[in-house]
Amino acid sequence: xxxxxxxxxxSSSEPGSLVVRIFGSWSFxxxxxxxxxxxxxxxxxxxxxxxxxxxxxxxxxxxIAVGFVFMARMLPGLFFGAVVGVAVDRFDRKRVxxxxxxxxxxxxxxxxxxxTVAGLIVAxxxxxxxxxxxxxxxxxxxxxxxxxxxxxxxxAMSIAAGYGTFPLAAAxxxxxxxxxxxxxxxLATTLRFAQEGTLGFYIDSLTFLVSATIVWRLAMPPRxxxxxxxxQGARTSLSAIWSDLKEAWSFIAASPTVSAVYLGLATxxxxxxxxxxxxxxxxxxxxxxxxxxxxxxxxxLGVGVAGGVIAVVVTQRHLPKERAFAGAVFTSxxxxxxxxxxxxxxxxxxxxxGLGVCAGTAYVLGFTLLHENVDDALRGRIFxxxxxxxxxxxxxxxxxxxxxxxxxxxxxxRYTTNSKVTIAGLExxxxxxxxxxxLAATIMIAAxxxxxxxxxxxxxxxxxxxxxxx
Numbered sequence: 120x121x122x123x124x125x126x127x128x129x130s131s132s133e134p135g136s137l138v139v140r141i142f143g144s145w146s147f148x149x150x151x152x153x154x155x156x157x158x159x160x161x162x163x164x165x166x167x168x169x170x171x172x173x174x175x176x177x178x179x180x181x182x183i184a185v186g187f188v189f190m191a192r193m194l195p196g197l198f199f200g201a202v203v204g205v206a207v208d209r210f211d212r213k214r215v216x217x218x219x220x221x222x223x224x225x226x227x228x229x230x231x232x233x234x235t236v237a238g239l240i241v242a243x244x245x246x247x248x249x250x251x252x253x254x255x256x257x258x259x260x261x262x263x264x265x266x267x268x269x270x271x272x273x274x275a276m277s278i279a280a281g282y283g284t285f286p287l288a289a290a291x292x293x294x295x296x297x298x299x300x301x302x303x304x305x306l307a308t309t310l311r312f313a314q315e316g317t318l319g320f321y322i323d324s325l326t327f328l329v330s331a332t333i334v335w336r337l338a339m340p341p342r343x344x345x346x347x348x349x350x351q352g353a354r355t356s357l358s359a360i361w362s363d364l365k366e367a368w369s370f371i372a373a374s375p376t377v378s379a380v381y382l383g384l385a386t387x388x389x390x391x392x393x394x395x396x397x398x399x400x401x402x403x404x405x406x407x408x409x410x411x412x413x414x415x416x417x418x419x420l421g422v423g424v425a426g427g428v429i430a431v432v433v434t435q436r437h438l439p440k441e442r443a444f445a446g447a448v449f450t451s452x453x454x455x456x457x458x459x460x461x462x463x464x465x466x467x468x469x470x471x472x473g474l475g476v477c478a479g480t481a482y483v484l485g486f487t488l489l490h491e492n493v494d495d496a497l498r499g500r501i502f503x504x505x506x507x508x509x510x511x512x513x514x515x516x517x518x519x520x521x522x523x524x525x526x527x528x529x530x531x532x533r534y535t536t537n538s539k540v541t542i543a544g545l546e547x548x549x550x551x552x553x554x555x556x557x558l559a560a561t562i563m564i565a566a567x568x569x570x571x572x573x574x575x576x577x578x579x580x581x582x583x584x585x586x587x588x589x
Contacts, residue, residue, distance in 0.1 A: 139269075140272075141272065141276065142265075142269075142272070142273065142276060143264070143265035143266060143269030143270070143272060143273050144264055144265055144266070144269070146264040146337060146338060146339070147261065147264040147265045147269075147273055147276075149333055149336075149337050150257070150260065150261070150264060150333075150334070150337060151273075151276055151277070151280055152333055153216075153220075153329075153330040153333040153334045153337070154257060154277060154280040154281070154330075155280045155284060156326045156327070156329045156330040156333070157220065157253065157326065157327065157330040158280050158281050158282075158284045159284045159287060159288050159291075159326050160223070160227075160323045160324075160326035160327050160330070161250065161288075162284055162285045162287075162288030162289070163288040163291060163292055163319055163322065163323045163326070164223075164227060164246070164319075164320070164323045165288075166288065166289060166292045166319065167230070167292060167317075167319035167320050167323060168188060168230070168239065168243060169188070170292075170296075170319075171230065171233070171239060172187075172188040172236065172239055175233075175234070175235065175236050175239060176236060187236065187240055188236070188239055188240055188243050193247075193510060193514060194244075194247075195244055195247040195248050195251060199248065199251065200251055200503050200504065200506050200507030200510070201364055201367075201500065201503055201504045201507050202360065202364070203248070203251045203252050203255070203503050204255055204364075204367070204499045204500035204501070204502065204503025204504060205360050205363045205364060205499075205500060205503075206252065206499075207252060207255045207256050207259060207499030207500070207503060208259075208363070208496060208497065208498070208499035208500050209363075212256040212259060212260050212339070212499070213260075213334055213335070213337065213339050215252055215253070215256045216253050216256045216257065216260075216330075216331075216334045217331045217334050217335050219249040219250070219252050219253040219256070220253065220327040220328070220330045220331035220334065221327070221328070221331050222245070222249045223246055223249050223250070223253075223324075223327045224324040224325075224327040224328050224331070225324075226242050226245050226246055226249075227246075227320050227321075227323050227324040227327070228320070228321065228324045229242070230242055230320045231317040231320050231321075251503070251506065254502070254506060255498075255499045255500075255502035255503040255506065256499065258486070258489075258490075258498065258502040259495065259498035259499045259502060260339060261273055261274075261277070261490060262490040262491070262495070262498070263339060263340050263495065264339070264340075267491060268435075268436065270487045270490050270491060271431050271432060271435040271438075271440075271483055271484070271487045272432050272435070274482075274483045274486045274487050274490070275428045275429070275431065275432045275483050277486070278428055278479070278482065278483065279428075291319075291322070292319050295318040295319045295322055296318070296319065298318060363500065364500065366497070366500075367497055367500035367501055367504060368504070370493075370497055370501070371501065371504070374492060374493075375573045375574050375575070376441055376488055376492045376573075376574050377488075377489060377492055377493060377501065378573050379441065379444070379445060379488075379569075379570040379571075379573035379574045380444065380485045380488050380489055380505075380570075381505060381508060382566055382569050382570050382573060383444060383445060383448040383481060383485060383566050383567065383570040384448075384481065384482070384485045384505065384509065385505070385508040385509050385511075385512045386512065386562065386563075386565075386566040386569075387448050387451065387452070387481070387562070387563045387566040387567070388509055388512045388513055388516065389512045389513075389515060389516050389559070389562050390452060390455065390516070390558075390559035390560060390561070390562035390563035390566070391451070391455070391478065391516075391559070391563060392512065392513045392515075392516030392517060392520070392559075393516045393519075393520035393555060393556065393559040394455075394556075394559070395516070395517060395520075396516075396517055396520045396521050397520045397521065397524055397552050397555060397556060397559075398413065398416060399413050400524065400552045401459060401552045401553065401556060402416060404550050404552055405459070405462070405548065405550060405552065405553055406461075406462070406463070406464050406467060412464050415464070415468055416467075416468060416471050419468050419469075419471050419472040419475065420471050420472070420474065420475040420478075421475065422472065422475065423471070423472040423473065423474065423475020423476040423477075423478070423479065424475040424476070424478055424479035424482075425475075425479065426472075426475070426476050426479065427447075427475065427476040427477060427478060427479025427480040427481075427482075427483070428479040428480075428482075428483055430476065430479075430480060431479070431480055431483045431484060432483075435487075438484075440484050440487060440488055440491075441488065441574040441575075442571070442574070443480065443484055444480075444481055444484040444485055444488060444570065444574075445567055445570040445571035445574060446567070446571070447477040447478075447480040447481040447484065447567075448477070448481050448563065448566050448567035448570055449563075449564055449566075449567025449568060449570075449571065450473070450477045450567070451473075451474050451477035451478055451481065451563055451567075452560045452561065452562070452563030452564035452565075452566070452567055453560070453564060454470045454471070454473040454474040454477060455470075455474050455556065455559065455560035455563060456556075456557060456560035456561070456564070457470045458470035458471050458474065459553055459556035459557060459560065460553075460557075462548070489501060489502065489505070516559075520555060520559075523551070523554075523555045523558065524551040524552045524554075524555040525551060526551070527551035527554040527555055528550055528551025528552070528554075529551070530551075531549050531550070531551060531554070535549065
């Protein structure tokens with residue numbers, strides 16, 4: 120439930136204004152601008168770091184260098200994400216975001232002068248740790264700035280800022296690489312502008328400085344100072360941190376809605392994540408559509424996600440969020456199963472579009488449900504733990520997908536001719552990649568069913584004295 124301060128702010132502004140209808144409040148608009156700058160910086164840094172890693176690794180080991188650098192971006196989330204959530208709940212979140220933005224800006228300024236892969240790996244680790252603290256701080260702050268009826272719209276705008284900025288960052292990176300390589304003079308030489316991507320690091324650092332400035336000037340409602348004892352040194356022990364983590368995990372286990380969101384988003388990503396390493400292989404081996412077909416799949420998937428996000432925004436006031444979330448996760452698995460069962464491009468593309476719609480719907484509703492059902496004192500740990508679980512599931516999917524496709528393919532080839540099996544009189548092609556995608560879809564379907572069982576398809580009857588659920 121959003122605090123009264125958010126409601127007061129919105130009621131004091133123009134209720135029918137365009138800003139309030141889109142962002143929920145003027146304060147969230149300011150936070151969204153910081154998110155926009157931070158996300159643009161993240162994507163720009165992603166591209167610039169990949170370029171630098173490939174350059175440092177050279178022709179023979181450039182790909183290996185890139186792999187190690189991005190492994191360094193994944194590992195902190197797996198091992199430290201939940202612990203970072205404890206710090207987010209204990210300290211002032213605005214200061215956490217400002218410090219993280221300033222820290223990322225400082226690291227990025229040094230990257231043009233990094234000449235070893237090891238140095239780039241260390242810098243990537245530091246950047247990721249700072250990002251790990253910034254993201255749950257932002258998510259925990261959103262319900263304090265936006266009234267409940269605008270949370271779904273706010274989360275939709277968060278998705279737009281987080282993922283819609285990638286094309287902008289890619290175009291900006293290309294322009295900056297060209298401008299930097301053509302720069303001359305002593306200053307350009309000192310700052311290493313001639314290296315492609317160097318100017319990207321400097322502009323990336325600037326985006327984080329702008330984000331820090333916006334957040335610092337943002338008026339946030341006060342929150343309970345449960346971390347005051349920490350400042351006195353009474354709760355700095357590992358046992359206290361462990362106690363805080365157990366408190367969050369106990370809440371997740373005890374809340375049907377929160378556990379359903381965790382189950383639906385994280386477990387569903389084990390299935391959906393296999394699309395990344397196996398999508399192109401399926402397009403080539405099963406549909407025979409080549410790179411053009413893969414490009415079409417990515418396009419319709421992205422359009423579908425956008426359509427799902429818009430659909431939630433339009434229907435949120437009349438949408439039973441819990442049931443719609445579970446239904447979206449379940450239907451996304453059905454769409455994936457059906458898409459990978461087809462043999463032609465057009466029906467597969469239509470089903471992938473449906474998968475995108477369901478994925479966008481589930482993402483917005485999942486975060487909205489967490490915002491509505493998690494108390495402010497726990498929000499940092501809950502979102503940090505979710506980030507850790509999502510990363511773990513995605514890494515598992517990326518690693519297991521190709522392995523399973525190869526293993527299933529070997530078994531089918533051993534016991535069949537040309538990987539074809541006769542089922543009910545029909546000859547069905549069963550390459551390893553199709554079986555793996557079916558398994559991925561089944562995991563998503565199971566996640567939807569388990570999420571539905573966790574929250575229950577029927578609305579709980581209110582106890583005496585309670586208001587009826589909306």
